[in-house]
Amino acid sequence: MGLPFIGETLTFLWYFKILRRPDDFIKSKKQKYGEGVGLYRSHIFGYPSIITCLPESNKFVLQSASDFHIRWPAPELFGLTSLVNVEGKKHTRLKSYVVNAINHPKALRRVAQIVQPRIVSSLRSWANKGKINGLLESKKMTFENICMMFASMEPGPLLDEIDKCFAGLVPGFRAYPLDFPGTAFHHARRCRWRLNAVFREELEKKKQQKESSPGEIGDLMDGLMQIKDEGGKQLTDDEVVDNIVSFVIAGYSSTSYALMWALYHLSNSPEVLRKLREENTAISKEEKDGFITMDDISQLKYTAKVVEETIRMANVAPTLFRVANRDIEYGGYTIPKGWQVVIWLRHIHTDPKNYDHPLSFIPERWDKPAKPGTFQVFGGGHRICAGNMLVRVQLTILLHHLSLGYKWGLTNPGAKIKYLPHPCPEDEAALSFSTL
Numbered sequence: 314m315g316l317p318f319i320g321e322t323l324t325f326l327w328y329f330k331i332l333r334r335p336d337d338f339i340k341s342k343k344q345k346y347g348e349g350v351g352l353y354r355s356h357i358f359g360y361p362s363i364i365t366c367l368p369e370s371n372k373f374v375l376q377s378a379s380d381f382h383i384r385w386p387a388p389e390l391f392g393l394t395s396l397v398n399v400e401g402k403k404h405t406r407l408k409s410y411v412v413n414a415i416n417h418p419k420a421l422r423r424v425a426q427i428v429q430p431r432i433v434s435s436l437r438s439w440a441n442k443g444k445i446n447g448l449l450e451s452k453k454m455t456f457e458n459i460c461m462m463f464a465s466m467e468p469g470p471l472l473d474e475i476d477k478c479f480a481g482l483v484p485g486f487r488a489y490p491l492d493f494p495g496t497a498f499h500h501a502r503r504c505r506w507r508l509n510a511v512f513r514e515e516l517e518k519k520k521q522q523k524e525s526s527p528g529e530i531g532d533l534m535d536g537l538m539q540i541k542d543e544g545g546k547q548l549t550d551d552e553v554v555d556n557i558v559s560f561v562i563a564g565y566s567s568t569s570y571a572l573m574w575a576l577y578h579l580s581n582s583p584e585v586l587r588k589l590r591e592e593n594t595a596i597s598k599e600e601k602d603g604f605i606t607m608d609d610i611s612q613l614k615y616t617a618k619v620v621e622e623t624i625r626m627a628n629v630a631p632t633l634f635r636v637a638n639r640d641i642e643y644g645g646y647t648i649p650k651g652w653q654v655v656i657w658l659r660h661i662h663t664d665p666k667n668y669d670h671p672l673s674f675i676p677e678r679w680d681k682p683a684k685p686g687t688f689q690v691f692g693g694g695h696r697i698c699a700g701n702m703l704v705r706v707q708l709t710i711l712l713h714h715l716s717l718g719y720k721w722g723l724t725n726p727g728a729k730i731k732y733l734p735h736p737c738p739e740d741e742a743a744l745s746f747s748t749l
């Protein structure tokens with residue numbers, strides 16, 4: 314359980330921040346208490362907790378929707394009525410709409426068309442610069458694509474302003490909720506208000522646009538404005554705005570880190586890059602800037618393995634949080650009512666029992682499917698990531714254009730990796746970048 318009040322939070326920081334050996338946190342527990350059923354009692358991140366870290370125990374929690382509810386730090390920053398916070402029928406209805414709108418094959422065809430010009434022009438601009446910060450450039454490209462896909466917003470001063478607001482909002486999730494001027498939490502709340510105001514204005518513009526020329530605008534915001542429940546009731550304007558802001562939060566950093574890790578691992582893996590080039594050359598197109606379609610993407614079998622391996626190793630979401638709604642029995646142990654449950658996803662992907670040489674980048678491991686339950690990067694159960702295909706498509710398109718047209722290398726191949734808030738090389742993947 315660790316120290317009184319602080320519990321094991323300092324131990325967590327010791328392993329993640331100071332030693333930079335994040336996997337030793339769970340390893341040390343296994344050594345001390347044995348593996349058992351994958352549950353450990355703790356006090357961490359401010360609450361008495363049960364840590365779960367085996368594929369079966371994680372799956373048990375993720376799939377028992379009625380026994381565990383979600384708990385985000387500072388849920389109001391995400392938006393109280395957004396998909397990530399609502400439960401029950403409301404969640405089911407919103408989720409099925411959102412998954413249809415951004416994650417299904419028909420939606421992904423549109424996504425491939427929307428994101429591709431920005432990816433192609435970003436790569437060109439990186440080559441013109443010659444030296445880039447991989448994370449910053451991935452973030453810029455991802456943000457512009459997300460704003461286009463979700464709200465049809467074009468790059469410009471307004472997008473720059475809301476990007477700054479998102480940058481101020483996200484640290485609020487990790488900050489102590491002290492709400493007075495000067496605190497990170499206070500700043501995050503102000504950023505959230507500004508974001509609400511901007512997206513509210515966009516929503517009003519869409520309403521006017523639809524009045525003057527009825528028909529589909531076709532972006533996610535437009536779709537959310539039209540969803541109806543069984544009684545014909547539509548989402549309120551606040552609900553639409555809450556959801557759009559929360560989708561940007563969910564998709565922005567996660568996608569950017571995944572793209573950066575692709576650049577990073579490929580610069581260390583010439584043989585993987587060679588195979589990637591070979592496969593992508595075979596489907597490359599001369600016309601229309603060489604844009605590929607979802608049909609092309611479905612042929613890129615080796616590229617799909619590179620994508621899975623990149624996402625596995627990125628471990629963008631190391632842990633998830635739930636709260637037990639009642640005393641719950643699992644494997645002869647009780648998870649007490651009201652306790653926090655910390656679902657340690659990272660351990661699943663770095664445990665040698667699940668993946669040989671888990672810290673090595675080996676796309677060929679995906680020649681065979683992973684052992685059942687050992688790929689939990691997108692969570693599981695009813696809250697499984699709504700954007701998992703969206704990120705896969707964006708990664709594939711990036712890999713296609715990158716491998717065909719460019720060469721790049723890490724400026725500091727020995728840069729240390731930091732693990733908080735997300736795994737990332739200390740220099741954020743500084744790269745030299747040029748055309749082939």
Ligand code: HEM
Pocket residue numbers: 383396397398408559560561563564565567568571624629630633634689690691692693695696697698699700701703704
């Ligand atoms: C590498 C990229 C990504 C990773 C690793 C990732 C990971 C996750 C995980 C682990 C969850 C489960 C949260 C929980 O159960 O508490 C989740 C949920 C979610 N993700 Fe992602 N995500 C990624 C990209 C995206 C993108 C591009 C979007 C686009 C909007 C997105 C939207 C969402 C949403 C809306 C949820 C909440 C679903 C719900 O509560 O039903 N994610 N994501």
